[in-house]
Amino acid sequence: MSDGQAEHRYRSRLLTLIAAILLIGALKAAFAVVMPIAFAAIIIAALWPLKRRLARHMPSWLAYTLTLLSLVAILGAFVAAVYLSIGQVITALTANWTSLEQGYSRLAGWAAEHGVPIAGTINRQRIMALLQLLAGGVYGFVTYVGFIGIIVMLGLPEVPRLKRRLYEMMESGDRRDMLGASEDISAQVRRYLGTTLATSVLTGVASTLWSWMTGLELALVWGILNFLLNFVPVIGNIVGIVPPVLFAFVQFGGWQTPALVFVGFVILQLTISNVVYPLLQGKQLSLSPLAIIVAMTFWSWVWGIAGALIAVPLTAAIVIICGQFDRSRWIGKLLSA
Template sequence: MNGHPVIGRLATAILVIALLRFAQSIFVPLAFSLFVIALVWPVQSALQRWMPKLLALLITLSITISAIVVMGSLTAWGFSKLAQWLFLNAARFQAVYTEWVDWLEGHGIAIVGPVTDRFNVTWLIGFVQGIAGRVNGFAGFALLVFVFVMLGLLEVDDFNMRLRRPAAQPLGEKMLRANHEIGAKLRRFMVVRSFASVLTGFVVWGFALLAGLELAAAWGALAFVLNYIPFLGPLIATMFPTVFAIAQFESWQMAVIVFVGLNIIQFIIGSYLEPLLAGASLKISPFAVIFAVFFWSYLWGLAGAFIGVPILIAFIVYCAQDPSSRWLAVLLSGGTADNLGSET
């Protein structure tokens, strides 16, 4: 009998995950809109003290749209440049690839055979072009997010008032505290992540120029954008230039230099500088971060990889509100109970 509640909770969790998976066309824009609202609400709140609410909303939405357009344009431009370079240098790339395959097969590495059957330069060009096309074609997704954000910003004040009503207590006050803390943590997270991403982009651009790597500006732009996706983003931003260095320089030594150099950049900024700036209140277990990125990317694709850590932050804050789940918040935070629920 004691196992029935556990089984029931497990079944509920499985059903919720299945719902999030199959209804992602609604839940992904909703999650993104809540994330954006948490980020830009202080701007909306400050502006509407000095001007009409609708005018403040227009200015806030204009700033938000501009940021989204810049990010999307940089991503599409970077991958488009890579696709063009691949198309123009396909013969050289294929020759180097074939030479490496022959060398590996000559040394008895049998795993290369199946890889050769499925991988070629044409496939790589199509893959890069597909990414660029997806970024260019996210207009429908962005429109739905825009509608959700617009309606959500108009309702934040009213929603907070409803949470303060006696009929909503004591959960209303708990939700208010949690929402306030989540907003503060997400804004700090994005400020630190944005600073680290800009710095990573410029340093990668400078390193690519110094190494003589073609498309240095594109590598810098992609490093900037991809750094917003923990673990997976820096990995892609490191592997792509390394693969291209093999074709450009036709030398494994130069490819190793590029690979090591980019990893040193990612390690210093991502593993030392960024945690130092984030502070104790944003400390999260590295295992939890990796799990969140892969779990949400499985459910929602690239969008899930981006939004996974913000969702994890919100989950930790809500778990910390209740004594029965506070232990889970402590485990996931990578810290102690002392730094939960406090901003440092």
């Protein structure tokens, strides 16, 4: 390789690196605009097959209306479940406040004996204010979800039109590659969301049953919590164990029953995550576990919780797109299982 070719190669790599850094900065800075569009694109990819199937048996406008109504019903159920859970937690904390204070006192005494003093006492007003703040955050999130819903509502009818325009703009070979990649991305998104929904329902039902079997209060709340957190891979499974175990200490006092609750939730999460989920997903979503963890970390840093929710389908889409070009095919191979 001549000096000129080597210099051109290094300059090209440097420009690529600079472009990547600028793109990441732009994604982070344009969170309020780009994230809803990405989220809406994933929802449209999941809803489009439903609309297409309905359109075979009824007028297109009716199929479109029923598809949007199904989305509204899902979002409404999500909002109702979250608010119901917060209300039940507030009620349970009020009823078990004496046990909570006693448990806090025991914890403070144990910590002081081991050289880790805990200053102050547990404050009821602060905890209730924190729960109210959480409810306010949920309200803000619901408002943001409503904005995403508007984008979906406007974007869903544009899918055939956009597809036709791209088809007219491209040559036959590029057209075939573009259509193949878009179909692969859509199929990967649907498969991921379908599998995650199925395992989330299973996790929620199993969590509710285990809480009920151990006598833990708020069994439905812990089921809803683990159902929702299961949509955040790996991290959500770990976080979902903590609240019911902490509440078990408040309700039961000693450590035997909370330990039983903890062991049951750990076994449940490990079984569903490592046995049931791989069986349902198969090898279709060809991302390595390390790639999923890295993707979760990266998109969470860029877009927060919203990034964590869509990290896997976004990364799967990137893998498929990279596989279409010779220069970026190594990225797809690196991220694939």
